[in-house]
Each structure stands twice: as structure tokens, then as C-alpha cells.
Amino acid sequence: MLRVLQSCTGLVFGVCLAHAQLISRPVPPSDAVERGQKQFVVQCGSCHGADARGEDNGPDLVRSVIVLDDEQGSLIGPVVRKGLPNQGMPAFNLSDLQIRDLAAFLRERTQTAINRNAYPILNVVTGNPKDGAAFFNGAGRCNTCHSATGDLAGLASRFTPAQLQTRFLYPRGGRGGTAPKPTTATVTPRKGPAVSGTLEFIDDFTVGLRDNEGYYRSFSRDAVKVDIQDPLAAHVQLLKQYTDKNLHDVLDYLVTLK
Amino acid sequence: MKQVVLATLFLAGTLAAQPLNPAKLPQPPTDSWPTYNGDYTGRRFSPLKQITQANVNTLNLAWTRRFAAGGGRGGGGGVQIKATPLEVNGILYFATPDNAWAVDARSGRELWHYTWETTGGLHVGNRGFGMYGDWLYFETPDCYLVSLDAKTGKVRWNRQIADVKQEYFCGPAPMVIKSHIITGVGGDSLDVPGYLESHDPETGALQWRWNTTPRPGEPGSETWPSRTAMEHGGGMTWHSGTYDPELNLYYFGTGNPNPVYAPQSRSGNNLYTCSIVALNPDTGKLVWYYQVSPHDTHDFDNVETPVLIDGEFKGQSRKMLAQAARNGYFVLLDRTNGKNLLTAPFVEAVNWSKGLDADGRPIPNPDMDAKPDGTLVSPTEGGAANWFAPSFSPLTGLFYTHASESYGLDWKTDLSKTPEGYGGRNQTIWMQNVLQAIDYKTGKIVWSHRYPSQGGNRSGLLSTAGGLLFGGDPTSNVFAMDPANGKMLWHAGLQSSVSNGPITFELDGRQYVVVGAGDSLYAFTLPGH
Numbered sequence: 001m002l003r004v005l006q007s008c009t010g011l012v013f014g015v016c017l018a019h020a021q022l023i024s025r026p027v028p029p030s031d032a033v034e035r036g037q038k039q040f041v042v043q044c045g046s047c048h049g050a051d052a053r054g055e056d057n058g059p060d061l062v063r064s065v066i067v068l069d070d071e072q073g074s075l076i077g078p079v080v081r082k083g084l085p086n087q088g089m090p091a092f093n094l095s096d097l098q099i100r101d102l103a104a105f106l107r108e109r110t111q112t113a114i115n116r117n118a119y120p121i122l123n124v125v126t127g128n129p130k131d132g133a134a135f136f137n138g139a140g141r142c143n144t145c146h147s148a149t150g151d152l153a154g155l156a157s158r159f160t161p162a163q164l165q166t167r168f169l170y171p172r173g174g175r176g177g178t179a180p181k182p183t184t185a186t187v188t189p190r191k192g193p194a195v196s197g198t199l200e201f202i203d204d205f206t207v208g209l210r211d212n213e214g215y216y217r218s219f220s221r222d223a224v225k226v227d228i229q230d231p232l233a234a235h236v237q238l239l240k241q242y243t244d245k246n247l248h249d250v251l252d253y254l255v256t257l258k
Numbered sequence: 259m260k261q262v263v264l265a266t267l268f269l270a271g272t273l274a275a276q277p278l279n280p281a282k283l284p285q286p287p288t289d290s291w292p293t294y295n296g297d298y299t300g301r302r303f304s305p306l307k308q309i310t311q312a313n314v315n316t317l318n319l320a321w322t323r324r325f326a327a328g329g330g331r332g333g334g335g336g337v338q339i340k341a342t343p344l345e346v347n348g349i350l351y352f353a354t355p356d357n358a359w360a361v362d363a364r365s366g367r368e369l370w371h372y373t374w375e376t377t378g379g380l381h382v383g384n385r386g387f388g389m390y391g392d393w394l395y396f397e398t399p400d401c402y403l404v405s406l407d408a409k410t411g412k413v414r415w416n417r418q419i420a421d422v423k424q425e426y427f428c429g430p431a432p433m434v435i436k437s438h439i440i441t442g443v444g445g446d447s448l449d450v451p452g453y454l455e456s457h458d459p460e461t462g463a464l465q466w467r468w469n470t471t472p473r474p475g476e477p478g479s480e481t482w483p484s485r486t487a488m489e490h491g492g493g494m495t496w497h498s499g500t501y502d503p504e505l506n507l508y509y510f511g512t513g514n515p516n517p518v519y520a521p522q523s524r525s526g527n528n529l530y531t532c533s534i535v536a537l538n539p540d541t542g543k544l545v546w547y548y549q550v551s552p553h554d555t556h557d558f559d560n561v562e563t564p565v566l567i568d569g570e571f572k573g574q575s576r577k578m579l580a581q582a583a584r585n586g587y588f589v590l591l592d593r594t595n596g597k598n599l600l601t602a603p604f605v606e607a608v609n610w611s612k613g614l615d616a617d618g619r620p621i622p623n624p625d626m627d628a629k630p631d632g633t634l635v636s637p638t639e640g641g642a643a644n645w646f647a648p649s650f651s652p653l654t655g656l657f658y659t660h661a662s663e664s665y666g667l668d669w670k671t672d673l674s675k676t677p678e679g680y681g682g683r684n685q686t687i688w689m690q691n692v693l694q695a696i697d698y699k700t701g702k703i704v705w706s707h708r709y710p711s712q713g714g715n716r717s718g719l720l721s722t723a724g725g726l727l728f729g730g731d732p733t734s735n736v737f738a739m740d741p742a743n744g745k746m747l748w749h750a751g752l753q754s755s756v757s758n759g760p761i762t763f764e765l766d767g768r769q770y771v772v773v774g775a776g777d778s779l780y781a782f783t784l785p786g787h
Contacts, residue, residue, distance in 0.1 A: 021355075021381040023399070025423075053676045062678055063449055063490060068423045114425060114447045116680040119671040122630040165632055166667060170688045202710040203733035204746055236688055239634070239665045240607055244625070247634055 027111065028104035036105030039098060047089075052109050058089070062113050067106045073099035076106070121162045125255055127245065132253025135246050140238060142250075145231070148257055155257045165251050170235050181231040185209050187217075188225040199228060277391040277408070278346045283434070284503050291345040291761045294386055294431040295647065299566040300500035302649040304762045307724040308769035313784055314726055314738045314748040320770065320781040321366035327357045328373045339774030341386030341431065342647065342718070342759045344394075350772065350779070351389065351408065353396045355381040355429065360411055363765060363772075366781060370411030374398050380427040380445070385498065385645070388432035388439060390459040395439050397428040403441050403457060417462035419443065424450050433498045435508060435539040438465060442495030442510070446557075447679050449490035449516040452531075456542055466542030470495060470512045470530050478529035487524045492516030493531035497561035497645050501539070502577065505594060508539040509566070509579055513559040514551075519628040520672040520681025527552040532560040534581060534589075536596060546596030551585045552619055555627045556610055556668065557639045557684065558585040565650050565657065567698055571599055580698050582648055582659040584641030585610070587620055588701050602701025604694050605642040605663050610635050628668035628682040638666025639684040640714065647718030647759035649727065654741050656704055657696040658719045658727060664689040691715040691732050695744065707744040709733075718759025720771075728771055730756020736773050736780065753778060 041050050047058030054060035061067050070076045077099040083091035094102070112118070136142040146152050159167065171180045185199040187207055195217055201208035207226050208218040242250075278292055286305045287296035295302055309317065327337050343352035343361075349369065350361040356376050360369040379399035388395045393414060394406045401420035406413055419441050420426035426445040433440040438456040452470035457463065470493030472478035474485045482488040492515045499510025515524055515531040530544075532551035537544055550560045560583055567578045571590070579593035586608035590600040598618035611620035626633055640662060648659040665687045672681035691714060693707040709715070709732050717730030727741040736756055737749040754776035762771045771782045 023376060023378045023381065025378065053674070053678065060486070060676065060678075065421075065424060068425075068448075069421065110448065113678040116447065116683060119680070119683055121669050121683060122671060122673075124631040124669070126631040162632075162669075166685050166687060169634070169665070169667070201733075203731060203735060204710060204737075205735065205749055239636075239688060242634060244633065248631055 024111075025107070028107045032101050032104035033108045036101035036103070036108075040102055040105050043092060044102075052106060061106055062109045067103075068110060070103055070106075073103040076103050124161050124165050124248075125252055127248030127250070127252035129249070129252040129256050131245070132249035132251065135250055136253055140246065140250065141234070145234065152254070152257050156255050157258050161251065161255055164254055168250065168254055169239065169247075171232065183228060183230045183232075185229070186227045187219050188227075189219065189223060202226070202228075276347070278389045280390075280436075287761075287763065289764050290347070291343070291763050292389060293344070293434070294342050294388070294498050295500065295563065295759075296761060298501040298503065300563045300648075300650075301565055301567075301652070302647055302718070302720050302759060303651050304720065304722045306722055306762055306764055306769045308764070309722065309726065309762075309771065309784060310724040311726065311740060311747060314724070316785055317738070317748055317750075317771070317782045318785050319750070320783045322778055322780045323361065323366035323368070324778045325354075325357075325359060325368075325371075326777070327354060328371065337777035338383065338757055339777065339779065340383040340716070340758050341774070342761060343772060343774070343779070344387050344389055345761065345763045345772070346389060346408075348765055349408070351387050351394055352774070352779075353384045353386055355384050355399045358387070358394070358396055358406065358411070360408065361779065363763070363770065363781070366779065372406055372411045372413070374402070374404060376400050377422060379422045382427065382429065382444075384429040386431040388434040388498075390434050390437075390439065393459060395432040395434070395441075395459075397430060397432065397441060399427050399429060401426050401428040401443060403432065403439070403462060405459075405462060415462050417457065419455060419457075420445075424448065426450055428496075430496050431498045433501070433508065433510075434459070435501050438539050440498075440508065440539065442497065444494045444496035444513070446492050446494060446514060446516055446518055449492060449678060451489055451491060452493035452495050452513060454495045454510070454537070454542070456539065468537055468542045468544065470535075472529065481527040481529040483523070483525050490516060491524060491528060491531060492518075493528075494559065495561070496559070497563070500564050500566050500579075502566060502593060505577070506538060506540070507536040507545055507593070509534060509536050509564040509593065511535070511550075511559070511561040511564060511581065511583075513561055514554045514557050517672065517677040517679060517681040518557050519555060519668055519684070520670055520677035521553065521555045521627065522673075523676055525553075528554070532558060532585075534560065534564050534579065534591065534596070536593070548589070548591055548596045548598065549619060550581070550583045550587065550589055551622070553622055554585070555622065556585070556635060558583070558641055560584060561645060562643050563648055565648060566593060567650055567652075567657075569652070569655065569698070571699060578698070580650065580657050582643040582657065582661065582694070582696070584637075584643055585620060586637050586642035588657070588696055589618065590698055590701070600699075600701050604659070604696055604701075604703065605637060605661050605692075607636040607663065607665075608642070628670040628684075630670050630673065632667045632669050634665055634687070635668050636665045637662060638664040638686040638689065639668075640664070640686065640689075646716055647720075649719040649721045650698070651721035651727070651741050653723065653725070654695075654721075655698060656741060657698050658721065658741070659694055659696070660715050660717060660719065660729070661692050661694045662689050662714065663692060688712075689714060693719075693729065693739075693744065695741070705744045707739070715755065716758075717756035720760040720762060722762060728760040728762070728773075730760075730773065730775065734775070736760070736775070736782075750780075750782070752780060
């Protein structure tokens with residue numbers, strides 16, 4: 001049994017750089033993991049650590065080749081039952097079910113180590129909200145476009161701090177958020193009037209926009225002049241200016257906007 | 259007499275469909291493209307000049323063909339052609355994870371399709387084949403080296419080169435040097451050690467293995483705090499390198515050290531991770547190394563192609579090696595001994611380093627390591643450059659690479675004394691793709707093309723003696739530019755963005771340009787040919 005997981009290790013604005021497809025091994029049943037954990041802590045934890053990462057007396061089992069190559073106790077069982085006398089590991093008289101439970105717990109531990117997208121992000125709220133407010137209203141000039149009582153009111157109730165951290169650095173739409181203001185463009189042909197609207201597409205050859213009457217208009221780039229007004233340009237500029245302190249202070253200020 | 263001539267011609271015609279002539283491998287590619295980079299230098303420069311600046315705007319589609327994956331249990335995903343096809347005697351050979359094809363280069367007609375029944379692994383991409391005579395070699399995501407008969411697509415043998423259960427995955431194009439099939443491995447989610455292997459072309463038997471991290475007591479072990487750290491130190495070998503036949507040195511880049519974002523258990527420079535390495539391909543012995551990212555903490559695999567340049571540097575004729583590294587620095591080395599000639603950033607805002615040491619190596623700034631509350635790092639994890647093929651034109655003296663200006667947040671999530679795996683997370687915040695033309699003599703950006711749309715770009719580059727630079731943009735166009743100044747000369751919109759490195763070759767007196775984009779190959783030629 002193999003599981004197919006679509007993962008996207010390089011997700012950038014919806015472009016999946018990696019197009020990765022992980023064919024992973026089955027997740028062990030949670031009741032077996034729970035039983036295995038209890039047993040592990042009691043019988044193995046003193047040498048290998050309660051989390052199986054190893055201690056001074058016993059090696060890390062999460063990254064052990066025997067554990068990784070094991071299938072439901074096939075390799076773990078003989079080691080546990082015979083012990084490794086040369087390495088100071090005693091033998092344990094365990095039933096087949098107990099061995100399978102231990103194997104389930106260790107498999108869960110390796111899968112947790114492997115699955116980085118599920119690693120819990122720790123506390124990100126470590127700055128100074130007063131200094132953050134000062135930056136917001138001062139050097140950062142965030143208040144040029146935003147207001148704590150206007151567009152940002154209640155912001156912190158819609159996002160976790162970690163979500164808020166990535167979103168204030170460079171906003172994007174999606175669940176819980178208001179879509180950022182669209183990029184607009186003014187296209188000036190060599191002859192005829194300029195056309196303004198919401199930018200829908202641009203590359204080196206074509207520019208496409210939605211005009212004020214809702215019509216889609218596209219132009220060859222070689223025949224027009226294009227002026228783009230990107231409301232997020234200030235966010236990009238700020239990425240180059242933030243100190244580590246500003247970055248965390250601003251987040252702490254935003255976290256107060258509940 | 260006439261009959262004799264005919265017989266000779268017939269024989270010559272037959273020979274043309276014969277195995278790959280090894281004499282082709284060190285030559286600049288013309289009628290064939292027999293290695294991942296076309297030749298051993300990694301320049302991706304073709305001496306062909308039928309297609310020129312004057313006529314490129316008449317380039318036509320000769321054929322296009324879609325490919326559907328089959329067989330293996332991993333086959334459900336869409337085909338992404340990241341492989342650079344080989345072109346040998348009028349036939350294109352390429353692979354995707356668990357799948358391989360031979361295609362008539364004149365028509366795009368499929369000749370055979372091989373599928374591999376997978377046992378697992380990360381199906382992130384396959385870079386293609388190596389070829390030796392009539393035999394092809396490719397790697398599968400579950401880390402088997404598979405040899406196929408080029409005539410039929412039938413499997414000759416397979417040989418396990420890494421254990422997928424330990425979280426290795428595989429996909430580089432095997433490098434063929436003399437009678438060595440050189441294979442690499444990938445996988446940095448569980449701190450496995452990296453290595454490079456050489457296999458016998460006839461049987462697949464192991465000839466040698468070089469470990470990218472030392473064992474206790476070996477040179478380099480002083481750059482690790484413990485046996486455990488070096489045995490779990492990573493340093494993958496997931497991209498093929500380049501070769502200098504005169505010096506008999508194989509050059510390649512090694513991946514990042516592990517645990518990736520939580521370095522507290524691996525103080526030191528962590529040799530030979532994130533390095534450019536020169537090995538003797540007959541013995542697998544290290545001849546020199548140059549570490550481009552000492553003690554990396556940002557996942558900056560240093561596997562980007564080491565491009566071989568012969569030319570002037572400060573008035574002296576030199577054999578050099580240039581790399582636009584994932585960490586944002588362009589490095590130029592003397593490839594006879596690995597001595598640094600020049601290091602310069604090739605993107606604007608490299609913020610993870612404190613500058614360069616006396617040997618031109620970036621000095622990491624520990625303040626920019628991942629922190630529990632997040633560190634804003636430029637470039638982000640995907641790097642300023644990546645595996646996407648660069649190109650060097652000896653006509654302009656410029657090194658071309660797609661590059662990303664980017665920022666990302668790095669969070670450390672594992673604060674224990676014994677971190678595992680990634681030990682942290684990364685989120686790209688913003689990214690802008692650019693094409694950089696770098697003067698190898700100074701490291702200066704001579705011209706830069708900034709694509710108008712945001713987002714990543716996986717396209718490789720190709721330069722030609724016709725005064726052209728071919729590539730793909732982030733919005734599904736294949737293009738040709740003037741390599742002297744970046745002026746767009748031709749483009750065509752495809753179904754999806756170019757996902758491999760463009761190649762060119764001559765058949766029946768006509769020059770073809772072939773690109774892969776998503777699940778399709780596209781071949782272009784001039785009209786009237």
C-alpha cells in the first residue's frame with residue numbers, strides 16, 4: 001500500500017515550482033501508536049529517550065536504518081527479542097502485538113520528522129507593540145494606505161499570528177482576507193487615447209486589462225507605452241528595509257488589532 | 259565501380275543509425291546532443307548558426323507532441339518534462355519520473371515508452387538519460403539505476419542505488435565518462451548521508467562510491483562536531499556535473515547539510531556539503547573542493563551546474579569553472595586547483611552573509627539563521643538560482659542564468675540538542691524572476707531582463723553561434739534574445755511554461771530547437787528547410 005500525496009515544496013503565488021508527488025508509506029493506526037508510545041516510554045525511553053531521539057546510553061531510533069526498513073516489526077522484533085549484547089542492549093520478551101505497536105510508534109515518529117509542512121510554528125509574537133505602532137505610523141509609512149480602525153480593524157481575529165506575519169509582509173487574497181487592491185495600468189497607444197483599467201495580464205509581448213466599463217482590452221507591447229500602478233509596491237520596498245526588530249514589532253502591533 | 263560507391267553509401271547510412279560514438283561526448287554539440295548539457299562543458303552553447311538574428315523571426319513549429327504517463331503507481335500526476343532530451347542519430351530520448359520515451363526527432367513520433375513500477379519516493383522530477391553506445395541509463399524516484407536498450411526501450415538491468423525507505427529519492431541524469439556511469443542521490447527530509455557512485459556500463463556493478471561527508475578521522479571530519487553529525491549530515495548529489503577530459507576531473511556541486519534549518523547539532527563548516535568538488539572519475543578520489551556555502555543554514559543546495567570556461571582572466575589564459583550558486587553568489591574558480599578567482603552577488607539583496615573571506619567564500623551571518631519567531635531571508639529557500647540550466651557564450655563572454663530576487667521567512671521549529679530533518683520551515687514571501695547576463699571576468703551584471711510578471715521560472719537557457727539566446731519566460735513563452743543586450747527577437751506562446759533546458763541540433767541540413775513545456779515537446783525550424 002502506497003499513499004500518493006501532492007506536495008508543493010516551492011509554492012510561489014500559485015506556481016508550484018516542484019510539482020512534487022510524494023508516494024509515502026501508510027500511516028500507522030493511531031491506537032497502535034498510542035499503545036506503542038506508552039510501552040516505549042516505559043521500556044525503551046530510559047536509554048533511547050521518550051521521543052526515541054536517543055540519549056547518552058542509546059542511539060536515535062527515529063533515523064535508524066533498522067527502524068526505517070522495518071515493516072510492522074519485521075526487523076525491530078528480532079533486535080528487541082534478542083537484544084544487542086555487544087552494544088549493551090538487553091533482550092525484551094514482548095508479544096507480537098507489542099512489537100507491532102512499538103513499530104507503529106516509531107513509524108509515527110519518523111513520519112512526524114519527515115513531514116515538515118506539519119511542523120508546529122512556535123511563538124512568533126516576540127516584539128514590542130508600541131515600537132511596532134511607531135514604525136507603522138512613522139518610518140514604515142504603513143498608515144499612508146492602512147488604518148488600524150479602518151481596513152485593518154479586527155485583523156488579528158481573522159488570522160493566527162504566523163499567518164498574519166506572512167500576510168503583512170506581502171498580502172495576498174484567500175480565506176479570511178480581503179483581496180489586496182488590484183494592480184492598475186494605463187496603456188497609451190502611439191495613436192488614439194490612453195486606456196486605463198485593472199491589469200489582468202502582462203508579459204514582454206502582451207498587456208491585457210479590464211477597462212472601467214468591464215471590457216477586456218489587450219495590446220501588443222511594442223505598440224504601446226504601459227504605466228503600472230502596483231498598490232503592493234510599498235510592501236516590496238519595505239522587504240528591503242525591515243530590520244529584524246521592525247519586523248517583529250510590526251507583527252506585535254498588528255496582533256493587538258482584534 | 260558505381261555499385262561499390264552505392265554499397266559504401268548504404269553502409270554509411272546504416273552506420274548513421276548506430277550507437278552513440280563516444281568521440282562525440284567532448285565535442286561541441288552539432289548533429290547530436292548526447293549528454294544532459296550537450297557536451298561536457300556545461301556551457302549549453304551550440305556552434306550551429308543556420309538560425310540567426312536575421313531569420314529567427316521566421317522560426318516555425320515543426321512538430322509538437324504530448325506525452326501521458328503510464329504504468330507505475332506514481333503515474334497519476336501530470337507529466338512535467340524537466341529532462342533535457344538527448345538527441346542521437348535522429349532520435350530523442352527523455353524521461354520523467356517512472357517513465358521514459360524515444361521519439362523521432364524529425365516528426366515527434368513516439369518509438370517506445372518505458373514505464374517503471376514504483377515502490378515509492380518523492381516524484382519531484384527526472385533530469386533525463388545518460389547514454390553509452392546503444393545503452394541508456396536513468397534513475398527512478400525510488401532510487402534504481404535502470405539501463406534500457408536504446409533500440410527497443412527494453413530493460414537490460416536495474417540496480418538499487420539508495421534505499422527509498424530511508425527517504426532518499428533519485429532523478430539526476432547519469433553522467434557518462436569513459437566506462438563510468440556516475441549516479442547521484444537526493445533527499446533531505448531525514449538527515450541521510452549523501453554520496454556519488456560510479457557503475458559499470460555493462461553490468462551496473464559498483465565501481466566506486468564517494469561520500470559527501472567524511473567518516474571519523476578522515477580529512478574534513480574536523481569540520482563536524484561528532485560522528486553522528488557527519489553520518490547524518492546530508493550533502494545530496496542530485497544534479498549532474500561537468501568534465502574536463504584533459505585534467506580528467508569530474509566537477510559537480512553538493513547539497514545542503516542536515517538538519518537543514520536547525521544547525522545546533524552540526525557546528526563547523528560541514529564539509530563537503532554546499533561545495534564544488536573535483537573528483538578523478540576513474541577512482542572516485544577527491545582532488546580538490548571549494549565550499550560555496552560554509553555551514554549552510556538556508557537549504558542552499560550548491561548543485562547548480564559548474565560551467566567550464568576557457569579564456570582570459572586578468573591577462574592570463576586560464577582553465578576556469580563558473581557557477582551561479584543558489585545562495586546568490588557567482589563564483590569563478592581555477593579548475594585545475596579549485597582556487598577562487600572571483601566571487602560576486604548576482605541578485606540585489608543577498609542578506610544572509612556578512613561578506614566574503616580571503617578565499618572569496620561567503621561568511622554566514624548567524625543572526626540570519628532561522629529563528630522560532632521568523633527570520634526574513636533573501637534569497638528564499640528556492641534560491642537565487644537552482645537546477646535550471648545556465649549557459650555561457652564564448653562569443654559574448656557572458657554567463658547567462660535565470661535568477662530570482664526573493665524574500666522568505668525561515669522559522670526554526672526544533673530547538674532540541676538533537677534536531678531532526680528540516681528542523682524548521684520556510685515560506686516564500688515574494689519573488690521576481692530575472693535573466694542575468696554576467697561578465698565572467700568581473701562578476702558584473704552586464705544586462706538584466708526583468709520579467710513583467712511575478713513568479714518563478716524553471717526554464718533553462720541555450721546560446722548559439724547564430725547570435726541567439728533561447729529560453730522560456732514565466733508566462734508560457736519560448737523566446738530568442740540577442741545575447742549581447744537581452745533584446746527580444748522572437749517568441750511563441752506554448753501551452754505551459756518551458757520546464758527544461760532548450761536544445762538545438764542539425765538533421766538533414768536543418769537546425770532544430772526543441773523545448774519541453776509541461777507534458778509536451780515542441781520542435782522549431784526555419785521555413786523552407
